[in-house]
Amino acid sequence: WNLFEQIVSIKVIRNKQTGLSEGYGFVEFFSHATAEKVLQNYSGMLMPNTEQPFRLNWATFSTGEKRSENGPDLSIFVGDLAADVT
Secondary structure (H helix, E strand, C coil), X not given: XXXXXHEEEEEEEECCCCCCEEEEEEEEECXXXXXXXXXXXXXXXXXXXXXXXXXXXXXXXXXXXXXXXXXXXXXXXXXXXXXXXX
């Protein structure tokens, strides 16, 4: 099971003036089950090469578009990203 093969898209939100990360982003998965597994296994785990833990939650918005109320939850909000995350 390769996690990266399960990802549809990753978007790090950036400041429009500076282009620097705003410290959060979104990861969209092909399936709800994969997103659920990532939430359970990675939430609170330290980000590689940092002292900061991942902060993960279900996302209600993905790449700037609002999902339909009946659509599946396949995106995870990732917050408190380290300053050097690209």
